[in-house]
Amino acid sequence: MPNSLIKANSMQKKYSRIFKMVCAAALLISFVLPLFAGDYYMRLISLIFIYIILAVGYNISAGFSGITSFAFAAHYGVGAYVSAVAITRYNMPFLVGLLAGALASGLVGLVVSLPASKVKHHYLALISIGLLEIVQQILNEWQWFTGGSGGMYIPSWDIFSISLNNFQKYYVIFIIMLFCVVLQRNLMKSRWGRDLIAIKNNEIAAAGVGINYSKYRIAGYFLSSILAGLAGSVYASFSGYLSPDTFNFEFTVFILLMAVVGGEGTLSGPIIGAVFVTFIPMLFNAAPDLKQIVFGALLVILPQVMPAGIAGTIKKYFKEIDNNNYIVEKTEGNEFDIERNVIKNNSEIEDILVVKGLTKRFGGVTAVDGLDMTIKRGTVHSLIGPNGAGKSTTVNMITGIDKPSEGSITFNGKEITGDKFFNLTKKGLSRTYQHVRLFNNLSVVENVAIGGRLFYSYSIIDSIFRTRKMKKEERKSFHEAMEYLKIINLNDKANYDPESLSAGQQKLLELARALYMKPDLLVLDEPCAGLSETETMEFAKIIHKIRNAGISILMIEHHMDLVMEISDYITVIDYGKKIAEGDPASVNTNPVVKTAYLGEGA
Numbered sequence: 001m002p003n004s005l006i007k008a009n010s011m012q013k014k015y016s017r018i019f020k021m022v023c024a025a026a027l028l029i030s031f032v033l034p035l036f037a038g039d040y041y042m043r044l045i046s047l048i049f050i051y052i053i054l055a056v057g058y059n060i061s062a063g064f065s066g067i068t069s070f071a072f073a074a075h076y077g078v079g080a081y082v083s084a085v086a087i088t089r090y091n092m093p094f095l096v097g098l099l100a101g102a103l104a105s106g107l108v109g110l111v112v113s114l115p116a117s118k119v120k121h122h123y124l125a126l127i128s129i130g131l132l133e134i135v136q137q138i139l140n141e142w143q144w145f146t147g148g149s150g151g152m153y154i155p156s157w158d159i160f161s162i163s164l165n166n167f168q169k170y171y172v173i174f175i176i177m178l179f180c181v182v183l184q185r186n187l188m189k190s191r192w193g194r195d196l197i198a199i200k201n202n203e204i205a206a207a208g209v210g211i212n213y214s215k216y217r218i219a220g221y222f223l224s225s226i227l228a229g230l231a232g233s234v235y236a237s238f239s240g241y242l243s244p245d246t247f248n249f250e251f252t253v254f255i256l257l258m259a260v261v262g263g264e265g266t267l268s269g270p271i272i273g274a275v276f277v278t279f280i281p282m283l284f285n286a287a288p289d290l291k292q293i294v295f296g297a298l299l300v301i302l303p304q305v306m307p308a309g310i311a312g313t314i315k316k317y318f319k320e321i322d323n324n325n326y327i328v329e330k331t332e333g334n335e336f337d338i339e340r341n342v343i344k345n346n347s348e349i350e351d352i353l354v355v356k357g358l359t360k361r362f363g364g365v366t367a368v369d370g371l372d373m374t375i376k377r378g379t380v381h382s383l384i385g386p387n388g389a390g391k392s393t394t395v396n397m398i399t400g401i402d403k404p405s406e407g408s409i410t411f412n413g414k415e416i417t418g419d420k421f422f423n424l425t426k427k428g429l430s431r432t433y434q435h436v437r438l439f440n441n442l443s444v445v446e447n448v449a450i451g452g453r454l455f456y457s458y459s460i461i462d463s464i465f466r467t468r469k470m471k472k473e474e475r476k477s478f479h480e481a482m483e484y485l486k487i488i489n490l491n492d493k494a495n496y497d498p499e500s501l502s503a504g505q506q507k508l509l510e511l512a513r514a515l516y517m518k519p520d521l522l523v524l525d526e527p528c529a530g531l532s533e534t535e536t537m538e539f540a541k542i543i544h545k546i547r548n549a550g551i552s553i554l555m556i557e558h559h560m561d562l563v564m565e566i567s568d569y570i571t572v573i574d575y576g577k578k579i580a581e582g583d584p585a586s587v588n589t590n591p592v593v594k595t596a597y598l599g600e601g602a
């Protein structure tokens with residue numbers, strides 16, 4: 001059967017048309033503006049371009065990756081001063097100076113984010129305030145390097161010994177800005193961008209698809225600080241004079257305001273934010289003291305009345321999300337063959353998972369107490385017990401979310417006790433969650449595609465330049481993700497926002513994501529909670545299919561009919577201890593289970 005493109009709905013099409021027209025108009029105006037505008041306006045628009053570069057940097061950090069930092073004024077300052085020193089004191093060419101400034105800011109970002117990644121990530125916000133203070137002091141006091149409070153003059157720009165006039169400077173800044181905007185767009189529409197967005201959405205689920213979120217946070221912040229440093233470097237040569245006062249907390253407020261007005265985590269937000277926030281102060285030329293009050297008030301009010309900013313609000317109105325609908329293909333015809341699409345594990349080991357003496361204590365509470373359990377390859381093994389029995393804690397230890405207090409876990413013959421969650425996914429373990437953990441800033445199909453991220457190898461450079469390799473792998477990945485969506489009958493909702501799905505559909509979507517990871521052992525934590533009776537029966541059929549394809553399943557479930565119907569083996573726990581195990585028939589008639597779990601007399 002032929003493939004047909006999934007059609008965006010009419011509102012999304014309208015948005016896409018309007019968006020393209022606005023972009024084309026903005027590009028055209030920016031391009032021809034110097035032919036008509038005087039020097040003043042050319043400098044003003046150049047400054048907006050610089051702010052766009054800075055706002056793009058901040059957006060990659062806070063908007064997409066969820067890393068809050070108040071040090072972007074400091075990164076901007078480091079970039080500006082390092083490039084100025086490189087050009088004026090060491091006679092480096094302008095372009096080398098730009099790179100030096102950007103890199104220096106990136107290095108500072110690295111130094112700051114490395115320790116911050118080891119503690120809870122919101123500590124980076126605190127560390128960033130410290131950095132801003134340090135940079136302020138250095139700029140003011142380190143006379144021979146920065147010129148101190150007296151400032152520093154930078155000679156006019158030379159590129160290949162040609163001194164640039166304002167007209168030429170405008171186009172150089174315009175090209176650098178365009179590069180940064182396109183870089184942001186390309187990065188975010190690739191697996192690297194999706195990984196960053198996933199971390200912001202849900203750290204645990206991100207680790208569940210194999211993302212080492214500490215490393216990604218560091219990388220995201222490194223890139224953001226490079227862009228902020230680049231903006232500062234361009235500003236230094238553009239303005240011709242640097243003063244430490246420019247890079248203070250007031251400027252941090254200005255950067256935050258650009259993000260809040262434009263809309264964090266959107267591709268056009270930095271552009272909209274930079275334009276608005278550059279023009280707002282002009283309204284207060286007559287009363288400059290009022291400017292800070294207005295900026296502060298806007299920071300207080302806007303997140304409450306327009307939390308998504310201008311770009312986010314417009315997108316919400318058109319129900320648009322930044323997705324990859326241009327490469328999503330809907331396959332019709334043959335039913336998806338799970339067996340064909342799973343990686344067969346060649347291991348001969350029959351006991352796929354062996355748990356011995358597993359114990360977890362939370363302070364005085366022993367949630368799991370010396371549990372022994374063995375899961376045979378190719379079976380559906382259910383773990384049941386009353387509320388609070390320790391089931392979720394058990395699977396959290398098996399999947400590396402909780403560290404066991406005692407005991408051992410062996411998977412495919414290798415000990416995995418205490419392994420990190422993101423490492424276990426690479427070893428063939430995937431899971432769903434008691435409370436659904438989807439990535440709500442990604443579309444339905446992207447939520448599945450991210451499950452297959454380990455099978456694709458294109459680099460971040462491939463992403464930025466959208467190489468053939470990147471496009472080929474993305475197309476394959478989305479095509480496969482669509483196949484997985486077929487299993488759960490959601491292929492016609494590929495471009496939807498996951499929040500628009502019913503609770504049952506969201507559970508199924510999580511299952512499709514876990515399946516695309518091609519696991520050896522699939523762990524399902526209460527997969528049917530919130531599903532209707534019909535959906536539960538559909539789910540049972542899917543589980544049968546998955547098991548027949550050779551994937552072993554460990555399932556926690558309260559729906560007893562389902563457990564009895566689809567399980568090959570059942571382990572029953574109560575107060576963290578195993579009280580029974582066996583096939584469904586024996587467990588169903590076990591008097592201890594009846595007493596403890598089913599509430600009947602033995």
Ligand SMILES: Nc1ncnc2c1ncn2[C@@H]1O[C@H](COP(=O)(O)OP(=O)(O)OP(=O)(O)O)[C@@H](O)[C@H]1O
Nearest residue numbers: 362365366367385386387388389390391392393394
């Ligand atoms: N992070 C935690 N800190 C402290 N106590 C915890 C923590 N997680 C679980 N517990 C406790 O451990 C015990 C087992 O909880 P767990 O969630 O594993 O049970 P469960 O069998 O999955 O329950 P349910 O069926 O209601 O989901 C409970 O008493 C719970 O309160």
